[in-house]
Amino acid sequence: MKKKYFHWLLFFYVTASFYLATTTPITPHEARNLYLSSDLVSLLMQWGSAIVPGFLGLRIFFVLFAFLSIRIFYELGQRYFAKREDVYLSTALFMFLPGILTATVLANVGIIVLALVLLFVLLYERKHFTLLPLIMLALFFIHEASIIFFVALLFYGIAYKDKALSMFSAAFITAFLYLAKGIEIGGRPSGHFIEIFGLYAAVFSPLLFLYFFYTMYRILLREKKTLMWYISFTALAASLLLSIRQKVYITDFAPYVMISTIAMVDLFMHSLRVRLPQFQKRYLRAFYVGIVFLVFSALMIIFNRELFYLSDNKEKHFANRIYQPYILAQKLKVKGVECYDVKGRMGLQLRYYGIPFCANDK
Incomplete structure (x- = not known):
């Protein structure tokens, strides 16, 4: 990909991000975080609303974390690719993955986790180890599913004989087990295995996920295994195994899985360029x-x-669950209705629009 095309795509991504963050009504999940939670996501939403009015205020910090993730991903790409055109291509694909676009414009912990994981990998590969324990500590506190991240680090540390990384990751895993934190494991064999494939297809887009899955498998069998691969493969394998017995929340695993978009592009470019031009056509069509x-x-x-x-x-x-409460709130305001009783998260969405539960007024 040429530099000018990348810059145009970057401009479109930034513009689309601010457009979506400004025009998309508050989601049920965001409303629940804002009013019923006291975690980091809720705190950042409140701070953002105090600084910037409207929907954008709820999401401004998460948009900035997404931009930071794109920048770090670009820096990582420069370490993996010899050609700058490949860096541009991998970053452009990463920006427009449906999972990244969605995480950019909605208040969620996933985009914070993504930025921290990418920063960890970048600093580790540059051998800047000072901040790594702080990043690990931050992930430990803000994301209960980060135990997957520490398991991946432990596997990598053992495989490459990195004693410090192994000790730190083992310590955090022990802390997870001692505090009974992390992903809940239970249930019985059910039909969630196919469902998780559908969710990943939605996060990556269908054909890209198929190639991503092939990339993870190909590296497992034949290619050099990097820290990035260990993190992505461990998260992917854990989510697939857990889905056999229980419902899996894709937001717990996607931030760790998506970082290996670089590996996917690297494998494709290598497979393309080792072939003569006349044999490259089917790869290019795909x-x-x-x-x-x-x-x-x-x-x-x-x-x-x-x-x-x-x-x-x-x-x-x-x-519909996003726009229906917004439309209803506009109609109620036109009619002069000041409160409205409704069950579930929709009531929290109406509360954001200035229409609280009537029971609160009694």
Whole structure:
């Protein structure tokens, strides 16, 4: 990818991020975090609302964390690719992954975790070890699923005989077990295994996830295993294994899995360039088809507002739970209704729009 194309895509990504963060109504999950939680996400939402008005204020810190993630990912790409064009391509693909776009514009802990994990990998590979324990400590406190991250570090430390990394990761795993934190494990064999594949396909776009899965498997068998691969593969394998017995929340694992987009592009470029031009055509066709699916998925997210209002059956639209309370709030305000009783998270969304539970007024 040429530099000028990358700059245009970067401009479009930044513009789309601010557009979505400004125009997308508060989601049920965001409303629950804002009013019923006291964690870091809730705190950043409150701080942002005090600084910037409207929906953007709720999400401004998370948008900034996303931009930081893109910058760190770009720096990592320069360590993996000899050609700057490959750095541009991998970063552009990373920016427009549906999971990254969504995490950029909605208040969530995943984008904070993603930035910290990418920073950890970058500093480790540059042999800047001073801040690594602090990053590990931050992940320990802000993300209960980070035990997967520490397990991956332990595997890597043992494989490459890094005693310090092994000791620190083992200590954090022990702390998780002692405090009974981390991912809950239980249930019985059920049908969530296929579901997790569908969720990953939504996070990556379908064809890209198939190639990503192949990349993880190919590296497992034949290629050099980097720290980035250990983190992604451990998270991917853990999520697939857990899905056999229980429902898996993709937000617990996606930040660790998506960092290996670099490895996916690296493998594809290597497979493409070792072949003569006449044998590259099928690889390029597959690449273009994958890009079409990615672009379609990204546009569905960017223009979800317009697609919702154009939909004939809004109740079945994927964004109905976001826009329905917003539309209802506007109608209630026109009618002069000052309170409204409704069950579930929708009531919290209405509360954000200035329409509290009537029971609170009695």
